[in-house]
Amino acid sequence: xxxxxxxxxxxxxxxxxxxxxxxxxxxxxxxxxxxxxxxxxxxxxxxxxxxxxxxxxxxxxxxxxxxxxxxxxxxxxxxxxxxxxxxxxxxxxxxxxxx
Amino acid sequence: xxxxxxxxxxxxxxxxxxxxxxxxxxxxxxxxxxxxxxxxxxxxxxxxxxxxxxxxxxxxxxxxxxxxxxxxxxxxxxxxxxxxxxxxxxxxxxxxxxxxxxxxxxxxxxxxxxxxxxxxxxxxxxxxxxxxxxxxxxxxxxxxxxxxxxxxxxxxxxxxxxxxxxxxxxxxxxxxxxxxxxxxxxxxxxxxxxxxxxxxxxxxxxxxxxxxxxxxxxxxxxxxxxxxxxxxxxxxxxxxxxxxxxxxxxxxxxxxxxxxxxxxxxxxxxxxxxxxxxxxxxxxxxxxxxxxxxxxxxxxxxxxxxxxxxxxxxxxxxxxxxxxxxxxxxxxxxxx
Numbered sequence: 001x002x003x004x005x006x007x008x009x010x011x012x013x014x015x016x017x018x019x020x021x022x023x024x025x026x027x028x029x030x031x032x033x034x035x036x037x038x039x040x041x042x043x044x045x046x047x048x049x050x051x052x053x054x055x056x057x058x059x060x061x062x063x064x065x066x067x068x069x070x071x072x073x074x075x076x077x078x079x080x081x082x083x084x085x086x087x088x089x090x091x092x093x094x095x096x097x098x099x
Numbered sequence: 100x101x102x103x104x105x106x107x108x109x110x111x112x113x114x115x116x117x118x119x120x121x122x123x124x125x126x127x128x129x130x131x132x133x134x135x136x137x138x139x140x141x142x143x144x145x146x147x148x149x150x151x152x153x154x155x156x157x158x159x160x161x162x163x164x165x166x167x168x169x170x171x172x173x174x175x176x177x178x179x180x181x182x183x184x185x186x187x188x189x190x191x192x193x194x195x196x197x198x199x200x201x202x203x204x205x206x207x208x209x210x211x212x213x214x215x216x217x218x219x220x221x222x223x224x225x226x227x228x229x230x231x232x233x234x235x236x237x238x239x240x241x242x243x244x245x246x247x248x249x250x251x252x253x254x255x256x257x258x259x260x261x262x263x264x265x266x267x268x269x270x271x272x273x274x275x276x277x278x279x280x281x282x283x284x285x286x287x288x289x290x291x292x293x294x295x296x297x298x299x300x301x302x303x304x305x306x307x308x309x310x311x312x313x314x315x316x317x318x319x320x321x322x323x324x325x326x327x328x329x330x331x332x333x334x335x336x337x338x339x340x341x342x343x344x345x346x347x348x349x350x351x352x353x354x355x356x357x358x359x360x361x362x363x364x365x366x367x368x369x370x371x372x373x374x375x376x377x378x379x380x381x382x383x384x385x386x387x388x389x390x391x392x393x394x395x396x397x398x399x400x401x402x403x404x405x406x407x408x409x410x411x412x413x414x415x416x417x418x419x420x421x422x423x424x425x426x427x428x429x430x431x432x433x434x435x
Binding site (some may be wrong): 038 | 142144145191194195198201202208213214215271274419421424425428
């Protein structure tokens with residue numbers, strides 16, 4: 001993430017944890033590790049000390065491509081006026097209220 | 100514990116905000132101020148004023164350093180814990196402190212400072228950590244007292260940081276606060292066990308520990324508001340939510356009753372209930388001692404820093420070997 005990182009610094013990994021079966025993996029933080037195997041082990045110690053997870057993913061931070069926060073408005077705001085994409089847009093008779 | 104960072108800032112370089120330069124920057128600044136006023140969270144890649152970034156790097160890294168150095172006084176007692184149960188608890192607590200340090204370093208790194216730079220600042224003595232960890236842990240009762248008073252004060256300070264305007268810091272604090280509540284409870288319970296089931300000598304040791312830790316604990320909230328020149332800006336930015344004096348008062352009000360339950364005396368003869376204020380009044384705090392410890396001249400400053408530097412240097416070959424091993428495995432993994 002930082003250009004200031006020295007060569008000797010272990011690379012940064014992002015950590016994703018599945019808290020229990022049936023749920024999705026959720027980003028929970030990052031850590032430095034020499035390789036992915038070590039990142040998995042350390043993620044267990046750092047992020048799941050209290051049974052917070054049943055599965056862990058790690059990915060090198062420099063492998064993630066993210067949307068630019070500067071483009072936020074252009075990317076996401078056009079959805080604002082498309083209210084017809086939501087079920088609440090449609091008024092139905094009360095007898096059908098649960099459709 | 101760790102808002103001390105801001106109070107020491109003005110004494111170092113870059114304590115005051117820079118003048119705004121271009122029209123572009125002015126627009127950014129205005130948008131930023133509006134977001135702060137609206138109570139929005141700021142994320143790592145969002146535009147932020149240099150001084151906001153700098154203040155955060157300093158505060159978050161000092162907080163991280165405090166967690167890491169904070170392992171030393173307690174680590175001192177792991178091998179001498181009185182029972183296997185207490186040993187397991189203390190190990191878990193110290194492991195938590197390591198974890199908290201890591202969450203916080205990661206949050207500080209999102210602001211564009213590398214881990215190695217942060218460590219360099221700690222190891223060279225340029226960066227500070229909480230003054231409390233420069234006091235020695237002389238007896239086992241110090242462990243319970245640290246849990247009760249030091250972690251108690253830390254939690255009081257940290258809970259408002261969960262609403263800090265900088266989101267990566269706020270997220271780290273939510274996790275830390277959730278994990279840390281056991282720290283204070285285990286400390287109180289450990290002391291309560293000694294006070295209810297212990298010998299007279301053991302009870303006297305609990306009182307001795309409380310006598311030594313009380314004043315340093317209430318100093319953890321930092322200097323009085325009048326002497327905390329950076330607080331106002333940090334409040335404005337939503338980095339700090341409650342003033343030093345208000346947090347200290349809150350802590351004292353909560354602790355007086357706990358001390359009574361425990362059967363110990365807090366070493367302040369001027370501690371009196373003020374009916375009008377509906378708060379406890381306390382005696383004068385020795386701020387000279389505080390600044391002396393912050394300035395590097397506390398009972399254990401040199402010992403703590405040298406233990407930390409030694410651990411870092413002794414581990415250098417492990418870090419290098421792990422990287423070399425990873426580099427060797429790289430072509431194999433690609434081929435697979």
